Amino acid sequence: MKRNSLLAALSAATVMTLGGVGYAAHKRGRNPYYRGPKSDHFDGLRFHGPDQPADKTLADLRNWKKLRGIESPPRVTWPGDAPSPFRDLPPERHAGLRVTLIGHASYLFQVAGRNILVDPVYARRASPVRFAGPKRVNPPGIAYGDLPPIDAVLITHNHYDHLDGPTVARLWQDHQPLILAPLGNDTILRAYDDTMHVETRDWGEVLDLGGGLNIHLTPANHWSARGLNDKRMALWGSFVLTTPVGVVYHSGDTAFRGGGIFRDARARFGPPRLATLPIGAYEPRWFMRDQHMDPDEAVAAGLLLGADRMIGHHWGTFQLTDEGIEQPVEALAVACAEQGLDPERFQAFRPGQVWEA
Template sequence: MKSFGQRSEGLRLERMRASLQWMGEGFRNVFPIAAGLRDAAAPRPSISEFLCGGERRAPRAPLPLADPRATWQRPPPSGLRATWIGHSTVLLEIDGHRVLTDPVWGPRASPLRLAGPKRFQPAAVPLREMPEVDVIVVSHDHYDHLDYPTIKALVKSKVPFVTSLGVGAHLEAWGIAPERITELDWWQSHRVPGTGLTITAAPSQHFSGRHLKDRNATLWSSLVIEGERHRVFFSGDTGLSGEYALIRERLGPFDLALLEVGAFHPSWGDIHLGPANALKALDLLGRPPLLPVHWGTFALALHAWDEPADTLLALAPQHQARLVMPRLGEAVEPVHALSEAVQPWWRAVEGAAPRAPEPAPQPEPPMPQAVPWPLD
């Protein structure tokens, strides 16, 4: 199945095996896991529970959207602006350049077109209407971060990719030219040609794999995007670890942190943050402004769709956290957003009329179309 991607071989595999994170036949988390992160007594959800369990896993109505396209035509006066497109996909405008994180426009977080977690909320802006970017960063190879339909739509563009060790094999198998791909080990940096941007891969605590036989065959990373004046930390997927303090020491300070807050479960606590641990991670990072990601798009856990946002908002004062919680598609400059209290826009959705019943068979969301970005 093409959406599975490709295993690494040759020089790529040799480079992976030379990594300090490679142990035996794959990558491993190497930092000691703090006690209490994962509830060993909590049973892991079964497949049927994951697919059908839980309550309020999707909103009653479509989430409100903002249209950022007019705003994108003007550079941000502060030099740093972020637009949450959906899930972990964010368009960063940093010191005159554009960076896209974990681009996912496909209809499902799954290798299958007709099965698996389906989007309950479309991307804020269609892929074809996105502005041209200078670089795309991909944290790891899970389906809700590395999306086969989206990558195929990007094949004819010239935008470069920066990702973790081994992930380039998937990209290359799907048609991305090898000269467009840069793979990084933790603490390695890449200067994006023709820009003032430096991308650095940093530790995270997670795992990888796109099918049953490739567990941990590629590396997972957090990523630091540095411009001439600003630095942004992007967590990818991760559990809580003391490495956040080391990341701050070596790569900070940060002007914005994109931390995952959704899709958490007591039995997954060592590989996902959730809102409470995201705030603890923020403390270790030096408490930069926090834009929460990894929620509001897919039902990937049993909790209510809006629980991450409500819990984060309730706990933030205990951590003196400065939250940036825009609507989908709302282009925000962290320096400006912090002057106003967070408006819990998501709560109005639950008071809205329920979504209209969908006809049977349920129509699939459209696949992303090829982008019209210049090819030279």
């Protein structure tokens, strides 16, 4: 079977959200993306978190399907079309803080006069191939042609629902933005346009954009892969923006795992003015808890951060896991009530919805 056919045949959540299943080391024992010194989270071949769980296996994937409706809830089929009532036409610049959810985990941050895209995905499918994989059920909340001049593009990790290579290459050609990604992702991005300039950073490192705007790469409880043999060979992370108008925390994909990364971020940067946190792609929990938060954990994360406001994303655009399309919104309301959080402080956004301060 050809490589593309094999990728398409594998589970959508495995290949498109999780990037592959537990294949052992790269065939040549060499990292194709990054060569650098060993560290407390890089062993010379693969990156890992402080409590990195065991990689999921093909047997785990089979059990996911086998246990649906028996030991875990059945898969809820999404509608083929679920348009958002919102569409944003952003201003060219914004002096304060203006945030638009483009869809899934893609954002436009307009902050202190700069325009920053995070994980921009304009593809019709979150997939390595065009003919298979999770398909968008709603259009981007900002049409590509309505984007303002883009100064920077931030990539949290290399899964296909976050790193859309053709879109980043198009942005590079149209806007020449600064592109920032965790270690190793520059190699992946330049495969889509070898003229692309990509800055990379390790956890704990910062990029100074000038004017008091700094972008810090911080740990996330997740992992990476683009195919079958490159698991955890490129780094992943969260971003903290320290700006003249306040701190913004963007988690990327992450599990909760005791909440240590959120406590550490608050201790280092202070309570953020805004935290953008994932609330979807979490069922079944036995399979997903090691890499994705559910709404209850997202509320706990926001409280640990001490965020003034929270926006929930990573739901309602691509069906990657088993929960229904509106289930994260309903579960978020319950979690806010149970944890004593005013629901106005934590809202599940739809594509095109805007928060402005």
